[in-house]
Amino acid sequence: MTPRRKRLLAVVAILAGVGAATALAMLAFQDNLLYFYNPSQVLAGDAPGGRTFRIGGMVTEGSLQRTEGTLQVRFVVTDYQHSIPVRYEGLLPDLFREGQGVIAHGKMTASGEFAADEVLAKHDENYMPPEVAESLHTPTPARVSE
């Protein structure tokens, strides 16, 4: 093989590799990008119906209800403009508290309730989740372009 052909082969191999990696990234991105909405955006219809997404806000004081003796909990997430009831079954994280920020992962149900399959309070006690903090400072629901 001449050096010229060798170099050509190397370039083709690199391009093929980068192409394969890009294709893989696109494929993997397709189903695994999670969007975040606050209750106002959800009620304005910005959130995709039938798909999982993340909802965030503050847990309304006094809204936490347990079905006695079971893992079922209900609470309300608010951005102080609008509120959405959330239901969840499982262990709540250590940092979950009424009046504090929370992020839930799940889907909207037909009854207008958010069915969470995961509840995160992934922040330390000094600050609330950034998405929550920001959405609280936005008086009108911010449009999220996709």
Add this chain to the structure above:
Amino acid sequence: MIPELGHFALILALLLSVAQAVFNLGGAARGNMAWMAAGRSAVVGQFVFVALAFGSLAWAFIQRDFSVVYVATNSHSQLPLFYRIAAVWGAHEGSLLLWSLCLAGWTLAVAACSGSLEAPFRSRVLGFLGLISIGFQLFMLTTSNPFKRLMPAASEGLDLNPLLQDFALAVHPPILYLGYVGFSVAFAFACATLLEGRLDAAWARWTRPWTLAAWLFLTIGIALGSWWAYYELGWGGWWFWDPVENASFMPWLAGTALIHSLAVTEKRGLFKSWTLLLAVSAFSLSLLGTFLVRSGVLISVHAFATDPKRGIFILAFLTIVIGGALLLYAWRAPRLKSAAGFEVTARESFLLFNNAFLVAALGLILLGTLYPLFMDALELGKISVGPPYFELVFLVPMLPLLALLGVGMHAAWKRGLLGSARNRLYAAAGLGIGGALLIGGAAYGDLRPMTTLGFALALWVMLSALAIPLARIRARQPLPAAVLGMVVAHFGIGLATLGITGVQSFKVEKDFALAVGEAAQIAGYDFRFAAIRDVQGPNFIGVEADIVVTREGSPVTVLHPQKRLYNSGGNPMTEAGIEVGAARDLFAALGDELGQGRWSLRLQYKPLIRYIWLGAILVAFGGLIAALDRRYRVPAQARAGETVPATQ
């Protein structure tokens, strides 16, 4: 008084860093031996003063000096001594100081052990390390001074985040940083080489043990972080693909590619400019990782922008270091020619594939980690990239990598696979597939394709690693430390793969609501909630449950998960109860009181999970063995005339 001394020491350290950079780089450029000697002395001085500054901050923590802002925000009068010391690097300012101390330590080590290098080259290396040091110390002094006073002094500290009050997390940052910062040595070597425009086998041989040392610290650091997340966060996961974790994993991937590429550069004089690019990348990713974790940019792109002083400094520093190194690379790298051919089945080919797959995985993880930040910064919506993305883009390059790894270890340099090696590999492949079917079928009664593939690859890598020392002993050939280290590290990779396959395929995680006396069953184990009682620790109170575990009526263990409330206030913390076993871990975390005497409990069955960390320890241990090879300690000049052997 002591904090002011620390502050002063830090200023002196910065001045000495400047001296270290100027005298070393200037002396090397002008060929002035006196300047170069002065530059070496500056290295010692810089280390002494950074150590003094670090000691002063530690002293303030030990003495509970709440008149220092950083101490008051990260310590508490009841905090035990061990954690008061660990609190030094518990937050932003102190971790920068620790970073700077690690850098000064590595620089001192380079200055002490580089007698065999030519004086100008050695000075350039020390000079580049000095430049990095200037950046960090300037950053600390202008934006993140750990010695800032609080007037009037606080009567009580805010306490160290209870999550960080743990042995693994106390030692995790120093070890991780030794790894991160250790790549600065390879980086400085690469920059000095580019500046001089020549690269020979002696250079690569010199860089290898340093890179291995940094890489093994990083390996241990990452494993510690994973282990901590498993038992402390209460979720029982061992890797979350969190940006913070990715930040340490990306330099590891680059470093892994680098140590393999260095082998080719040393033995065969190939991949020269690629090796230099990897050396630059590994350290650049370390810097990026440090700042991603420490700057607050992950918490919020906008919070980061609201403190523009820190943000702008960080961006400028990253741009100068990474951009400068890449410019130097673009300017000088074309001078470095690699001219030699090799067979398709030669070891060079396999190492080329190793690098291609590692870099592909690295690039895709980098994309997934930074993408949400870009989207957010450009106001294009708030998104997060879920773990399934990372699992997919990591798995796809890793499968062929593991398959080729087993062959690559047996391939000779230049000439490719030899006859006896082929027979060994057929045996390893046969045994690997047979063993995988046996484990999947007999132990778990499950032969899903991906699970079986995972077990087969794990066994294949372990067996083909073991075949090397066996063949060498039978042929009465020597087994140098470098080869033994490679075998141990690759065996560790295989073992970790076994653990990952096992736990990802067969783990069981379930939440229950149980009253005292009730029981739940997962994976054939009965977990009976036997009792709950109050407990008291040195700086917390809490409740502890007794979970009696039985299997088919015979007792297995009693787990004691706790829920703790620290005296300094804040939210309750979960301490999981874990029974460690060779075949599986049993895991119980205690949740909230649910009413009607019931408590929420998360019960987990984690098969083979220990092998993930055991594998990581072996990987690091293999790196240690290889780094201590006598070959690296023979002065470079003594070997200058030696020819490159065809096999190791």
